[in-house]
Amino acid sequence: MIHQEIKRKFISIVSPENFQDSPVERLSYSFDSSPDMPAMPDAVISPRNTKEVSEIVKICNEHRIPIVPRGSGTNLCGGTCPVEGGIVMLFKHMNKILELDEENLTITVQPGVLTLDIITAVEDKGLFYPPDPGSMKISTIGGNINENSGGLRGLKYGVTRDYVIGLEVVMPNGDIVRTGGKLAKDVAGYDLTSLMVGSEGTLGIITEATLKLVPKPESKKTMLALYHDLEAAARSVSKIIANKIIPATLEFLDQPTLQVVEDYVKIGLPVDAKAILLIEQDGPPAVAQRDIEKITAICREEGAFSVEVAKTEEEATALTTARRWALSALARLKPTTILEDATVPRSEVANMVRAIGEIAEKYNLLICTFGHAGDGNLHPTCPTDARNREEMERVHKAFAEIFEKAVELGGTITGEHGVGIAKAPYLELKLGKAGLAVMKAIKQALDPNNIMNPGKIFAKDDKTKLVIHK
Amino acid sequence: MIHQEIKRKFISIVSPENFQDSPVERLSYSFDSSPDMPAMPDAVISPRNTKEVSEIVKICNEHRIPIVPRGSGTNLCGGTCPVEGGIVMLFKHMNKILELDEENLTITVQPGVLTLDIITAVEDKGLFYPPDPGSMKISTIGGNINENSGGLRGLKYGVTRDYVIGLEVVMPNGDIVRTGGKLAKDVAGYDLTSLMVGSEGTLGIITEATLKLVPKPESKKTMLALYHDLEAAARSVSKIIANKIIPATLEFLDQPTLQVVEDYVKIGLPVDAKAILLIEQDGPPAVAQRDIEKITAICREEGAFSVEVAKTEEEATALTTARRWALSALARLKPTTILEDATVPRSEVANMVRAIGEIAEKYNLLICTFGHAGDGNLHPTCPTDARNREEMERVHKAFAEIFEKAVELGGTITGEHGVGIAKAPYLELKLGKAGLAVMKAIKQALDPNNIMNPGKIFAKDDKTKLVIHK
Known part of the structure; x- marks a missing residue:
């Protein structure tokens, strides 16, 4: 009170x-x-x-x-x-786009602006703000910055942090600090901008942000490759990158996800495929075309039984439908949906997906996996029922093993969702005691009274908590 | 002792x-x-x-x-x-390239590796490590990371921080911490990687780094545009970017610099030009060619009296000579050379260059200006003599005004050289008291005994110090 x-x-x-x-x-x-x-x-x-x-x-x-x-x-x-x-x-009152600077390729915004409004505003000027988290239609840029949101374009374009170049922050003592600026280069002391991005509201309150923009890609091509086995899909991913092609999007869906999506949206998805890759490339038309041709050849070489390039924008949208519907489709299966974001180096995607399958089997659970194969950011997702205590016990154990496996493979417990409460018990897995101590020291130094979003990032105990989507 | x-x-x-x-x-x-x-x-x-x-x-x-x-x-x-x-x-013993991972597009190195050896090693594999500080032939990657080094390719490709994705750091208490990894996405807590990059050795000792690589650009075009007035050159820079073209390099030299370089290397530079722009674009051949044609048209429209595109690699090298020799040429003029790196938003380059000229006149000094016009990172340089106390007094006053002007224009006191001892007295200009307090709190939290490179970044008093090159 x-x-x-x-x-x-x-x-x-x-x-x-x-x-x-x-x-x-x-x-x-x-x-x-x-x-x-x-x-x-x-x-x-x-x-x-x-x-x-x-x-x-x-x-x-x-x-x-x-x-x-x-x-x-x-x-x-x-x-x-x-x-x-x-x-x-x-931040409903602090929701203005303050300036779109076409000369410096920046946009300055208040935290309450919707991410999609930024994307739309800059695209109207032929510019591009790449981070596109799944929630972008309703999420605010302030939330994106606090969580360092990712998205489907992370492989080629990076994540939110890569586009935040200046911030106004109210520190826990009430001081107003401005970091960075409309500057491509600035080495005046420690990088407070990057420190604030992804700090989940635990170090201060972001009240204004200057974001870097890039020219809007001139064109985009979309394709879908279907596989009879997972390894072939994973090999394709590795081979595309090893061939010095960085697609704008390189998404993966496994067979269980595909089945669930088809049952839901009934668009004639190839449910006999064990794995599919959804690939997009953008850039000057000739370059996008050339890359897509090379990618097509690689997917075929690696055993894709079908490779389809969209001929129109409508076709492209149809191809991306499965990926866009994945979470919604999975969420309707059972009362509770656990969606995670264990992330591994790209080269370990096949190993990670295989491990998830084995862990699901061990605990007798359905775990569907989809996600951003190009950057190793997977979304193992478990439809379950929070009221079934016995099953939830198995779910918790399974995900703890998934996080351990991800870290063992050189990965991380969370690629784009953040730590919050859900991942706090696992943070030490990734950072070790010493790394965690460094983060706690920073928190303590900047927020000695622990008023900024307390209870987040740092676990009070190691009690396992998972995020449940109802 | x-x-x-x-x-x-x-x-x-x-x-x-x-x-x-x-x-x-x-x-x-x-x-x-x-x-x-x-x-x-x-x-x-x-x-x-x-x-x-x-x-x-x-x-x-x-x-x-x-x-x-x-x-x-x-x-x-x-x-x-x-x-x-x-x-x-x-770090002469810790000088190994530990792994070049072509699947994940990363290279893992010890701090003592020479920057150029990294660039060469990855280019042999068709990959690219973009940061190219002027010292890259002899600087080490550990030094580059500690200083967050920039270079000529910063406009398009960013700086060192943009390529460091994982670190091993010995903290001031001796703890060994590993941050990040071969990961495109990782939101497990605060961004310690970015915090360490550019911390100038004041927060810990970097003992290993994993760097992100990108595919090597397929081709490169080089051109030179000459102007009778500074404003026209600055307008060209702005118009190129506003036309959604991001050149790989966009360098600027003013007339005094040009004269000094020509006197030194005698390669027939157009010393009657008031300003020159050296521009490079890379990418697929057709795209680089198209961009260079567009840039040529823009430079002509904005009043360049000569625009020359190199036809061969030898010609390209000749064009870049003037820029590469600038510091050496300036350094031989007088016993002491003051080289600074005040940085402003790109749109303010003309204002900044003009202000530098006025300040030089006010204090009766020769200040030549060259630098990275595309990212607003200028190098006002003053050949002087440290033994001439009266002149040094004027030099210090002039540079203090230059820094104030840079900050006033939304810029920073140092774009790529770091704070060290030289800029410490000016740091508050950029950060304000509150921003400086945040940085000091972080330093105090992580290095309570102040053993890590003490006396750097944070000034003990506000005594002006400038870096002098003998």
């Missing part, structure tokens, strides 16, 4: 309509896209500008009130669940 | 031949490429592996002995001057 006197201070800062603490409002923000870990905030606050954010943070810091910054709550790691109460901070 | 007992411990770790404390050895490592700030270390130590580094660091941490990690000492900010004594750590 927030003390009446403090509540009055908050209201005097943001005005009454931007401070909510009715049970309905609090309930609305008690969960995010990871609904197994609901937790009630004490209030929901919507500042209108950076100064108001700073004033709120100062009060919270003085009174040790947790703050959970929240965009659209689409994260998949429990990152915006207010597990220690306090206030949820919304 | 290092106590005899501690000296014995060091020797027992690295063996006698790798511990030197003779006056000659100490003198050899008392300066780097910024020779106005010599300072004697107490000893020079050359560990053979990470374990030895860790053992040395633990002893230093216990006894508060400063450690200055040093590659080839080519940095331009006093970054490897042992201003507080202690030991200089060399």
Whole structure:
């Protein structure tokens, strides 16, 4: 509960309509896209500008009130669940595109802007903002920056962090700090910009961001390759890259996923294929065409029994449908869906997919795997039922083994979803005690009162938690 | 002085031949490429592996002995001057390329490998490591990572940080931490990799690095455009980018630089030009050709009085000569050369160059300007004489104004040289008190005893220091 006197201070800062603490409002923000870990905030606050954010943070810091910054709550790691109460901070008023600078190829935005609105705004000018997380239609850029969101174009274009070149951040003590700028080169001290990106709201509140843009690719080609075995698909992935071709998208779906999607959308998918690759290349038309021809040849050489290049944009959209529908299709199978993002070096994708299959069998579970094969970022997904305790026990054990295997193969426990609550117990697996200690030292130094999104990234105990999609 | 007992411990770790404390050895490592700030270390130590580094660091941490990690000492900010004594750590034994992984497009190296050896090794395999600092023939990758080195290809390809995806670091307490990996996506906690890159040896010692590679561009075209006025050159730069063309290189030289270079190398440079642009584009031949044609048209439209595209590789090399010789030519004019790297948003290059000219006039100094126009990273350079106190006073005042102007234009005090000792007094200009406080808090948290390259980045006072090249 927030003390009446403090509540009055908050209201005097943001005005009454931007401070909510009715049970309905609090309930609305008690969960995010990871609904197994609901937790009630004490209030929901919507500042209108950076100064108001700073004033709120100062009060919270003085009174040790947790703050959970929240965009659209689409994260998949429990990152915006207010597990220690306090206030949820919304950015519905700070949702402007401040400047699209065509000379410096940058866009400066407030945190509440929808990712898709940025993508659309820059494409209208012939520019390109590549990060395209699955949630981009409804996620905000502030959330993307806090989670360092990935997407389907990560292989060629990188992730959110690669495009954030300047930030305005309200630090946990209320100080307003500006990092970077419209600069391609800046070595004035430590890279605070990269440190803030992906820090999941635990180090400060991002109130403005300058993003780097690139010229929009001139054209795009889309193709689909079908395989009778997984290894052949994985070999194709490796061989494409080893041939110095970096496709814009290089997605993988296994047979169980394919079956589930076909059952759902009934678009005539080849459910007899053991694995499919969805590949897109962009660039100048001649270059995209040449690359797609080379990729076609490689897929055939490696044993694809069918390779199809879309002839029209409609065909291309049809080809990408299976991949886009994967999560929705899987989510309708059973009441609960566990979607993970274990990531390995590209060369280990076949080993990882095979290991996932063996682990699923060992624990007698259906685990479908799809994801970004080109960058080793897989999404092993388990349709299950949270009410079935015995099965959930097996699910937890299976995913713990999957994370261990990923790390053993030189990979990581999370490629693009973030640590949040869900992966916190596994973080030490990836970082070791020493690496974890470094991160904790940074957190302690910048947020000594632990007000910024407490309970995230760092586990209080090693209790296993998985993200459950209902 | 290092106590005899501690000296014995060091020797027992690295063996006698790798511990030197003779006056000659100490003198050899008392300066780097910024020779106005010599300072004697107490000893020079050359560990053979990470374990030895860790053992040395633990002893230093216990006894508060400063450690200055040093590659080839080519940095331009006093970054490897042992201003507080202690030991200089060399990596002459840790100089192996450990793995070139063609499947994952990575190379894993020890810190002592020469940058050029990495570039050559990967190009032999059709791959490309883009960062190309001016010193790349003799600099080590460890030094490049610590300084986040830039180069001529930064506009299109980014800087060192953009290619470091995994590190092994010995922390100030001796802990060995591994960050990142052969991973395109990894959101397991804070981005320690980016934090370490560019930290100038103040947060830990890098003992291994995994670098991202890209396919080698298929071809390259080089051209030179000459202008009767600076604004026209600057407008060309902006218009090229605004036309969605990102050249691999987009370098600028002003008339004074041109004159000095011609006087030195006598290759028939057009010394009547007020400004020249050296432009390179790479990529598939048809694309590079098309871009160069478009750039040619833009330069002509904006008033270039001569545009020349190299027809052969020899011609291309001839065109780049002027740029490559700029520093050497300037350095022979007077006993002392001040080379700076104020950086502004690309759109402000003309304003910045004009301001530098005005400041030079105000203080009655010759300041030549050349640099990376495409990324706004300029190198205003002043040939002077450190023995002339009166002139040096004016030089210091002039550069202080240049830094202020850069920051005023949305730029930074250092684009690629680092802060070190030289820029420390100006860091607050860029970061503000609050930003500087955040960086200091990180330093304090990770290196509480201040043993890692003390005296760098953070100024003890605001005494102006400039890097002087003799």
